[in-house]
Amino acid sequence: MTDTRSALLAAYLERRDDLLRFFTLRLRSAAAAEDLVQDIYIRIAAADRSMEVRNPAGYLYRLGSNLMLDRIRGERRTAARDHDWRATHRTIVGAEEVAEEPRADDAVSARQRLNAIVDVLRELPEQTQRVFRMHKFDGLSHAEVAQALGISRSGVEKHCMAALKRLAERLS
Amino acid sequence: MNGTRDEDRPMGTADAAAHWFARLQDEAATGDDWLAFEQWLAESPAHAAAYETLEGLWVELDGAADAIAAGLNPTPVSLAAHRAARERARPTRRGWLAAGAGLAASLAVGVLTMANWPVEAQSYVTAPGQTRQLTLADGSRVWLNAGSRLEVRLGRGARRVQMAEGEAVFDVTHDPARPFLIDTGDREVRVVGTQFNVRQRGAAFALSVRRGLVEVRPSGAPGATPTRVPAGWRLIHRHGAPAGELSVTSPDDAFAWTRGQLVYAAAPLGEVAADLGRSLGRPVRVADAATGQIRFTGVLALDDKEAVLRRLEAFVPVRAEADGAGVVLRRR
Structure with missing residues (x-):
């Protein structure tokens, strides 16, 4: 049996064009997609041989989608940092200490947003809350949540879908 | 499905x-x-x-x-x-x-x-007269100047470097989830992804930023308000001083040693001698305190040990004399 890395590399070569087309659609840029698909290659080339991947093609898409999410995270942080920077940069010259407290209204609105998220989730049926929490915040896979709660995988999926839908309806 | x-x-x-x-x-x-x-x-x-x-x-x-x-x-x-x-x-x-x-x-x-990223500490040391280029496991590059010692721990929540003594250029890969922290004993440098030179020699700390934005805090005080040093600026801090000094700089000067040069603007000769000693791998000292206070402005190319000292003699009123294994700079 070939090891996981070989299986992933074989799937990558076979699916490279599919991945490029998919991420071009997602990123709306052929150049950005090319970078991302190259990044997928780098990650799998460095993959641990001992890891287990039952479904190489799905893994490649998921890996690329995760890299996209990481980039969204990075952009959010950069935006926050740039905001802080603009708010404070005039006080920097010649001074060692720079006042850099987050502005009070920012802190309040972040708090309100957090409360709104928790409120939306708490309105969900108990089992939906539990499934969503286990998957999203405790880091369990769908299969693991299904096993732990004695429900089907499609049941896990339905609970997650319900939670996502409610969050999108109420918060975006 | x-x-x-x-x-x-x-x-x-x-x-x-x-x-x-x-x-x-x-x-x-x-x-x-x-x-x-x-x-x-x-x-x-x-x-x-x-x-x-x-x-x-x-x-x-x-x-x-x-x-x-x-x-x-x-x-x-x-x-x-x-x-x-x-x-x-x-x-x-x-x-x-x-x-x-x-x-x-x-x-x-x-x-x-x-899963393969190392968490245990890796030590990197350069002797006087030796520089070294490293690529860390996260892709960040470090160029160590002579007489430096680094300890690197690439943890999953943060990338940490201890640099009690030395000078290095860091080209840090962008990773918002894992800030890159350099502790020099007295100051802590925090970056996300940028290029800069850090120098920690004795009680003197200096940081020059070529690209990006770097934060500096007192070591061991993660809650302290940081000094933010943007590209094109330099922060100098002496241990124990309440405040550092920020000034506009030409970052290329601080990076000059990576090209085999030392660049100075009105630097005390004592400092130049210490740098030369580290770079040449041979102790260079000033004969007395007054000589150490002579100011030097210029570029020293570190191509040939003897030639470097001859050039220095041409710029400042000193003579470089052999002194045991080292060199002493005497006012003439």
């Missing part, structure tokens, strides 16, 4: 987006599922927009994961035990959660590719 399970009623765009998002979270989703998803995405810009809304929310939840999870129904006890067993089996996961990276939490993928 064919996406038609709920076909007894037509799915709205928001429903369909949530369906796809949840569906593709499952490790069992196949290549065909992703192709079907692609088809759905391509059908309408509204589809893509609805899906992106969910991605944005998903990422937003990571930012306050602990606070949100604390507000929800607790995980059953039996499950906590299950999870603990699982984390023992896969130690990378906790680190990722602690780091708030959320990657493992969201998809349980990709974590595994990071």
Whole structure:
């Protein structure tokens, strides 16, 4: 049996064009997609041989989608940092200490947003809350949540879908 | 999975987006599922927009994961035990959660590719007269000047470097989830992804930034308000001083040693002698304090040991004399 890395590399070569087309659609840029698909290659080339991947093609898409999410995270942080920077940069010259407290209204609105998220989730049926929490915040896979709660995988999926839908309806 | 399970009623765009998002979270989703998803995405810009809304929310939840999870129904006890067993089996996961990276939490993928990153400390030392270029496991590059010592720990929540003595150029790869922290004993430097030179010699700390933005705090005081040093600026700080000194600089001067040069603007000769000693691998000292205070402005190319000293003699009123294994600079 070939090891996981070989299986992933074989799937990558076979699916490279599919991945490029998919991420071009997602990123709306052929150049950005090319970078991302190259990044997928780098990650799998460095993959641990001992890891287990039952479904190489799905893994490649998921890996690329995760890299996209990481980039969204990075952009959010950069935006926050740039905001802080603009708010404070005039006080920097010649001074060692720079006042850099987050502005009070920012802190309040972040708090309100957090409360709104928790409120939306708490309105969900108990089992939906539990499934969503286990998957999203405790880091369990769908299969693991299904096993732990004695429900089907499609049941896990339905609970997650319900939670996502409610969050999108109420918060975006 | 064919996406038609709920076909007894037509799915709205928001429903369909949530369906796809949840569906593709499952490790069992196949290549065909992703192709079907692609088809759905391509059908309408509204589809893509609805899906992106969910991605944005998903990422937003990571930012306050602990606070949100604390507000929800607790995980059953039996499950906590299950999870603990699982984390023992896969130690990378906790680190990722602690780091708030959320990657493992969201998809349980990709974590595994990071499993090889070392956490134990790696030491790098250069002797006088020796420089060294390193590429760390995270892709960051470090160029160590002579007479430097670094200890590097690439943890999952942070990348940490101890530099009690030395000088180095850092070209740090961007990784918002793992800040790059350099502790020089008295000052701590925090970066996300940028290029800069740090110098820690005795009681003197200097930082010059070529690209990006770097934060400096007193060491051991993570809550202290940082000094932010943008590209093109230099921060000098003496141990124990209440404040440092920020000034506009030409960052290339601080990086000059990487090109085999030393660049000075009105620098005391004592400092030049110490640099020369480290770079030449042979002690260079000034004969007395007054000589050490002579100011030197210029560029010294470190091509040939003897030639460097002759050039210095041409710029400043000193003579370089052999003195045992080293060199002494005497006013003439």
